[in-house]
Amino acid sequence: MGLTTAFTEMFGVEYPIALAPMGGSAGGALAGAVSRGGGLGLLGGGGGDEDWLARELPVLVDESAGKPWGIGFLSWAVDVGVVARALEHGPSAMMLSFGDPGPFVEHIRSAGAVLIIQVTDLEEARRAVDLGADVIVAQGTESGGHGARHGRSTLPFVPVVVDLATPTPVLAAGGIADGRGVAAALALGAEGALVGTRFHATPEALLAPETARAIVAGRGEDTERNSVLDIARSSRWPTKYTARTLGHPYLDGWRGREDELATAPHxxxxxxxxxxxxxxxxxxxxxxxxxxxxxxxPSAADLVGTLAAQAEAALSRAGRR
Incomplete structure (x- = not known):
């Protein structure tokens, strides 16, 4: 059984697996390894720090070994100039998340890159369709990192977006950490999966070793969606989006007191x-x-193949049933 989908055919990749462009983690080595392993590696461009991009983009180009790769940016935090300069490096795709992607669409199209737009609710999904996204990522609230404050779970959200967006390919995101999740995404009508936290736990991730160990040791109930840590670190994230994180002393001290924290510079x-x-x-x-x-x-390149093999096995088991 192969895992050929509209997504794999669009990019000429082996597996319907993409790396979530996680800020602070998805650097050039990680994105390159995912591409080299047969998926689509997406660099976590975040708000477009040009020094960071200047350091990580050459690593990505080298590590991807000529395979397709892309860059992800935060729509609310980046400007058109940064996007235009990033496009000069020739990415196969550019992904926009969280905020209005409209100002960047024509720049991406004119550069010949595939336009990927991540959505967290149906209003954003309709906007992505209207803008002519080439691929839409439907992110469920189980996801790590930032997502909709009042989001919907991946299982019911993905097929709704698939129905809304057809014939535009959809990737599922949120709570997918093994091949069974990839198989479930395909069963829901998605053309692949965008995987984040699972790739945190690889040696190529730009992540503190203690954080990788905490992820390996952690449990789902240890995570919590919150705005406390954004407020505490003076982040400018829009209030529409909160972040799912592991436990933290500031969560315990300020949970439910976000308004007070926002006005407490001390x-x-x-x-x-x-x-x-x-x-x-x-x-x-x-x-x-x-x-x-x-x-x-595991190494990120090996992990891509493992996820794909697990997905094929899960689909085969389901077929026998």
Whole structure:
């Protein structure tokens, strides 16, 4: 049984698996390894820090070994100039998430890159269709990192977006950490899966070793969607989006007191001071509900093939039933 889908045919990749462009983790080595392994590696461009991009893009180009790759940006945080300069490197795709992708669409089209738009609700999905997205990512609230404050679970959300977007290919995202999740995405009508937290736990990820170990040791109930850590670290994330993270001392101290925290500069300074002293991680430990399924730290290239093999096995079992 092969895993040929509209997504694999669009990019000429072996497997219907894409790396979520996770800021602070999906650098050039990780994205390149995913592409080299047969998926689509997406660099986590975030808000478009040009020094970071200048460092990681050459690594990605080298590590991808001529395979297709792309870049992901936060629509609310990046400007047109950064997107245009990133396109000069010739990515196969550019993914936009969280915010209005409209200002960037023509730049991406004119560069010949595939336009991928991630959506977290039906309003965003309709907007993506209207803009003519080539691929739409439907992100469920189980996902690690940022997502909709009042999002919907992956299982019911993905098929609704598939029905809305047809014939545009959809990728499922949120809580997919093994091949069974990839198989489930295909069964829901998606053309593949966008996988994030599972790739945190690889040696290529730009992640503190203690965070990778915490993900391997963690459980889904250890995660929590919150805005506390964005407020504490003075992040400018729009209030529409919260982040799923592992437990954190500031969550315990400020849960339910977000408005108070937002007007308490001394508490935000205390957070930064604690980071400097090494008492708390430099970044929140973003993790999805699926971390129970993560129990090792394989190479990212090998992991792509493993996920695909697991997905084929799951689909074969389902077919026999």
């Amino acid at each position: 508490a935000q300074q205390a957070y930064q001071d604690a980071v400097v002293r090494g008492e708390i991680p430099a970044l929140p430990q973003w993790a999805s509900e699926a971390i129970d399924l993560i129990n090792d730290l």
